Amino acid sequence: MAMFIGALGPLEIGVNAVELRIAEADPALVARISVARSATELRDYAGQIGSVFTAALATNRPLSTTELARYDRLTGHADALVHTIELAHAKLADSARLGSAFDGITGHYLIEGRKIVADIADQSRSGKSVGMSPADLAKIYVPQMASIIAFRDGVVESTQAVLGDESSAQLNALRTNALVSVVLLCVMVSIAYVFRQRVVRPITSLTACMGALASGDHGIVVPAAHQKDEIGDMAAAVEVFRRSAIRNVALEIEAEESRRRAEAERTAVQLRAESEAEVRLEVATSSLALGLQGLASGDMCCEITDPFSPQFEALRRDFNSSVIQLRNVLQAVRLSTGAVSGGSEEISHASEDLSRRTEQQAASLEETAAALDEITTTVEKTAQGAKLADAAVSRVKIGSEESGQVVRQAVEAMRSIDQTSEQVTQIIGVIDEIAFQTNLLALNAGVEAARAGDAGRGFAVVASEVRALAQRSASAAKDIKVLIATSRVEVKRGVDLVGRTGVVLGGIAEQVSEISALVADIAASAHEQASSLHEVNTAMHRMDQVTQQNAAMVEETTAASRSLAQESQTLATLVTRFRIGRDDKVPRLSLVG
Structure with missing residues (x-):
């Protein structure tokens, strides 16, 4: 393919020279020729871009750095050609007639093919392999190249139609140039045909x-594998892929055969292992069955001595350990049954003695409870009498206190009388003084009346009467004073007697208080004794009940001990049925003393 691209160089120089001569005569014709040439170059670049990706896709590897650089360079040239085609197509007078062919370029190249190869390049830059085969890429590139060729053929046809519509003068002037262009186009078509035969058809075959x-x-058979160009490299990659596929199929067949052999060997080993396991299981189960039959018959010396297979040896050891432990337990039970029997007999005798003593204690407690009942009744009566005495003494104490209060009031009244008598004496002294002064005044009045003569005779009579009245008043006052002095002496005597009576009553009240306190203490003590005796009596009744319950419990314990003795004898009989020692016989039904 490089050879054909190199041969196009001189042709391109000639075409450019012809275009310059044609441009001077008809610029629109030059634009059409430029569009056709750009479409041819775009197809070539698209084929080169496809060859960059084919080798990598055939070996399922990412593009190398060199291949990516070449891809970027070719993509830049192809994008520039597409831009040139777009600009020239917009200037053509019949661009609408070429619209479908132009849409084929933009659809297949710019949208589908350009996006797919850009994704493949991006994945290669990130080091990822592309999951696409050369066949898938060819399915995209073959329609792309077909659309480019269709667009170019449409431009050539439209150019021929435009040339047919030109005037005869212009046709004669351009005939030579058109002939040259037609020759060049024929050469280019021949080159395109050769390119199709040498590039497109091998790619389609691949x-x-x-x-x-x-x-x-x-x-x-992979075609073009002997070629030394890019097609040969692609064919070699496809051949490698074919051989790898054949080798993979052979490996799969060999793996399947190995799997069948391994499955057969595994089945044989499994059957052999199952047979051996069944034999070992039969040996183990038969030995265990004999041992369990010995246990069922009472033979506690039925250990399994023959070893089992490793996976059942633990079962044999566990069985022997269980037999030994059960034999030890039965030996301990055999030794304990005699001790339990003797102990139960002793418990029975002790319980009978305890029952008799408990009955005697219950009778004694009953008599003690009856005596305590009588003592409690007597003490309660004493407490009741002490309570009545305490009430009587309390009344006497209250009366004595009231008498003392009356005596104190009488003493206070006599003292008030004494004070009143003293005040009366003072008043009588004043009256006596008044009578003395009145007497003096009457005497003076008589003297003055005597001096007055007859004029004072009446006044003298009055003065004598006043003097006589004053003398009587003085005499009465003396008598009253004597009586008051006598009454004061008697009142003082009464006060002394009443005081002494109060002292005596006070002593009586104190003694009554002491007696009341003593009687209250006696009553409280009697009450406490009655309460204590009542509690003691209640406790005695409870002790009597507990003693009776104990007696009943002792009787039940005696019965239980007798039953325990019988059960221990029964247990001893049952234990003797087992073969515990090597010299014992199975079954053994006689009792062991």
């Missing part, structure tokens, strides 16, 4: 080979 390999046909 695509078909990849599809056949994908469907499992590994007997195909």
Whole structure:
């Protein structure tokens, strides 16, 4: 393919020279020729981009750094050509007629093919392999190249139509140039045909080979494998892929055969192991069955002496350990039954003695309770009498206190009388003094009346009467004073007697208080004694009840001890049925003393 690309160089120079001459005569024709040439170059670049990806996809590897650089360079040229085609297409007068072909370029190349190869390049830059085969890439690139060729052919046809509509003068002037262009176009079409035969058809064949390999046909022959160009490299990669597929199939067949052999060996080993395990299980179960039969018959010396297989040896040891432990327990029970029997007999005798003593104690407690009942009744009567005496003494104490209060009031009254008598004496002294002064005044009045003569005679009579009245008043006052003095003496005597009576009553009240306190203490003590005796009596009744309950319990204990003795004898009989020692016989029904 590089050879054909190199041969296009001189042709491109010639085409450019022709375009310059045509541009001077018809610029629109030059634009059409430029569009056709750009479409041809775009197809070539698209094919080169596809060859970059084919080798990597055939070996399922990411693009190398060199391949990525080449891809970037070719993509830049292809994008520039697409831009040129877009600008030239917009200037064509019949661009609407070429719209479908132009849409094919933009659809297949710009949208589908460009996006897919860009994704593959991005994955290669991140070091990831692309899960796409060359056949899948060919399915994308074949329609892409077909759309580019269709667009170019449409431009050539439209150019020929435009040339047919030109005037005869312009047609004659451009005939030579058009002839040259047609020759160049024929050369380019020939080159395109050769390119199709040498590039597109091998790629299509390789695509078909990849599809056949994908469907499992590994007997195909890869075409163009002998070529030394990029197609040969792609064919070599497909051949490597075919051989790898054949090798994978052989490996799968070999793996399946190995798996079948391993499965057969595993089945044989499993059957052999199951047979051996069944034999070992039969030996173990038969030995255990004999041992369990010995245990069922009472033989406690039925240990399994023959060893089992390793997986059942623990079961044999556990069985022997259980037999030994059970034998030891039965030996201990055999030794304990005699001691239990003797102990139960002793408990029975002791319980009978305790029952008799408990009955005697119950009778004694009953008599003591009756005596305490009588003592309690007597003490309660004494407490009741002490309570009545305490009440009587309390009344006497109250009366004595009231008498003392009356005596104290009488003493106070006599003292008031004595004080009143003294005040009366003082008043009588004043009256006596008044009578004396009145007497003096009457005497003076008589003297003055005598001096007055007859004029004072009446006044003298009055003065004599006043004097006589004053003398009588003085005489009465003396008598009253004597009587009051006598009454004061008697009152003082009465006060002394009443005071002495109060002292005596006070002593009586104190003695009555002491007697009341003593009687109260006696009553309280009697009450406490009665309460204590009542509690003692209650306790005695409870002791009597507890003693009777103890007696009943002793009787039950005696019965239980007798039953225990019988059960111990029964247990001894049952134990003798087991073969515990090597010299014992099974069964053994006689009692062991």
